[in-house]
Amino acid sequence: MEWWVTLLIIIGALVVLFASGLPVAFAFMVINFVGTLFLMGGVRGLPIMVETVVSNIAVFSLVAVPMFILLGEILYRAGVATRMVSAISVWMGRVRGSLALIAVIAGVVFAMMSGSSMSGVAVLGSTLVPDMKKRGYSNEMSIGPILGAGGLAMIIPPSILMILLATLAMVPADKALIGGFIPGLVLAGLYAAYILIRSYIQPQLAPAYVPAGVTWRERARSLVFILPVGFIIFLVLGLIFLGVTTPSEAAAIGAIGAFILAFIYGGLTWQTFTASVSETFKVTAMVFLIIMGSTTFSSLLAFTGATGGLTNLALALPVHPVVLVIMMQFIILIMGCFIDGISIMMITVPIYMPIIRTLGLDPLWFVVMTIVNIELGGITPPFGLLNFVMKGVLPDVDMMDIIKAGAPFVGLQIVGMALMFAFPILVTWLPSVTGK
Numbered sequence: 312m313e314w315w316v317t318l319l320i321i322i323g324a325l326v327v328l329f330a331s332g333l334p335v336a337f338a339f340m341v342i343n344f345v346g347t348l349f350l351m352g353g354v355r356g357l358p359i360m361v362e363t364v365v366s367n368i369a370v371f372s373l374v375a376v377p378m379f380i381l382l383g384e385i386l387y388r389a390g391v392a393t394r395m396v397s398a399i400s401v402w403m404g405r406v407r408g409s410l411a412l413i414a415v416i417a418g419v420v421f422a423m424m425s426g427s428s429m430s431g432v433a434v435l436g437s438t439l440v441p442d443m444k445k446r447g448y449s450n451e452m453s454i455g456p457i458l459g460a461g462g463l464a465m466i467i468p469p470s471i472l473m474i475l476l477a478t479l480a481m482v483p484a485d486k487a488l489i490g491g492f493i494p495g496l497v498l499a500g501l502y503a504a505y506i507l508i509r510s511y512i513q514p515q516l517a518p519a520y521v522p523a524g525v526t527w528r529e530r531a532r533s534l535v536f537i538l539p540v541g542f543i544i545f546l547v548l549g550l551i552f553l554g555v556t557t558p559s560e561a562a563a564i565g566a567i568g569a570f571i572l573a574f575i576y577g578g579l580t581w582q583t584f585t586a587s588v589s590e591t592f593k594v595t596a597m598v599f600l601i602i603m604g605s606t607t608f609s610s611l612l613a614f615t616g617a618t619g620g621l622t623n624l625a626l627a628l629p630v631h632p633v634v635l636v637i638m639m640q641f642i643i644l645i646m647g648c649f650i651d652g653i654s655i656m657m658i659t660v661p662i663y664m665p666i667i668r669t670l671g672l673d674p675l676w677f678v679v680m681t682i683v684n685i686e687l688g689g690i691t692p693p694f695g696l697l698n699f700v701m702k703g704v705l706p707d708v709d710m711m712d713i714i715k716a717g718a719p720f721v722g723l724q725i726v727g728m729a730l731m732f733a734f735p736i737l738v739t740w741l742p743s744v745t746g747k
């Protein structure tokens with residue numbers, strides 16, 4: 312059987328399983344099991360599949376996944392994140408659009424603590440949007456910045472999805488995490504610049520107001536909630552940047568710090584603890600099932616010759632490698648409008664990464680750019696997941712208004728991707744100097 316026929320059958324079967332409502336990880340497991348039986352020597356191929364699964368999940372770097380999830384869950388459920396957002400607002404002056412700028416800053420800080428974009432949008436949406444509405448902010452300047460900034464948790468370390476993508480792409484997790492730091496800050500800078508410019512051109516979108524007098528004593532008191540969180544961020548990111556710890560070790564230290572901080576603030580109840588641990592187990596199990604399914608899927612494609620056939624086809628195309636990368640990212644962008652980011656990873660990574668390596672392109676650069684593209688899918692219609700999270704937080708707001716509010720930030724993220732594409736050093740520089 313020709314490789315392209317095999318590939319079409321496999322992709323077609325995946326589409327049918329997705330349409331049936333079967334969870335993504337289980338859909339890939341079914342494909343892997345059936346594919347092994349029919350394409351890899353029948354029952355004799357099953358031990359190979361099992362060995363592949365075990366070798367790909369028995370990796371020390373994956374210890375960071377449950378630790379980062381637990382860290383974010385504790386900070387979120389103990390109310391530390393909400394206190395941090397309120398404390399940041401104390402330091403903002405009378406700048407027009409200041410509440411939208413607070414959303415961006417809080418989104419960056421929350422990303423450095425949580426690694427979950429859905430949690431970021433939920434927290435920022437529930438805490439900031441009501442106050443913005445009272446101040447007369449439009450949807451574009453209240454909901455839009457939160458959709459953009461909340462999604463930064465997928466890019467800025469510690470990002471759970473970045474670790475997952477790096478593992479699937481066989482790129483060092485620590486390098487991928489650090490590689491997302493500068494692109495995340497670039498996107499935040501684009502959001503802030505847009506807010507300032509738009510607020511100046513159309514002041515009615517973010518009406519000026521005179522904030523209640525904030526004394527220096529109140530600002531000093533707010534540091535009680537800001538500085539300790541900054542210390543947690545240092546434990547996670549600073550130690551990785553300095554090369555003192557691996558991501559797994561830093562994640563464990565950060566989780567311990569989160570427990571201590573939640574206890575000091577009085578938010579570490581038995582209910583908080585059990586709910587955080589339970590959610591950590593659920594998400595970790597899902598992530599590991601995804602890794603098992605995707606890595607075995609990669610082996611299946613390689614064994615059937617589909618990977619080699621696609622790579623040879625890509626190399627034979629009369630186009631520059633840059634054009635191929637653009638085509639790959641465009642496909643991910645379109646997929647992001649209809650399916651979730653994890654499904655996109657599992658489908659595209661086994662196909663794309665061999666091509667990227669054969670073309671001699673930097674896998675780290677491609678991985679970070681891909682995660683930005685997948686994050687973009689969270690706010691693109693019609694099925695952007697973050698749009699639905701925002702709808703859940705703000706049930707009285709029409710979904711179309713949420714989509715319109717996020718549209719400018721879709722454009723800004725495309726600009727950010729273009730900058731990463733034109734200047735790969737934005738991704739590669741920090742990992743190259745980290746730990747030296």
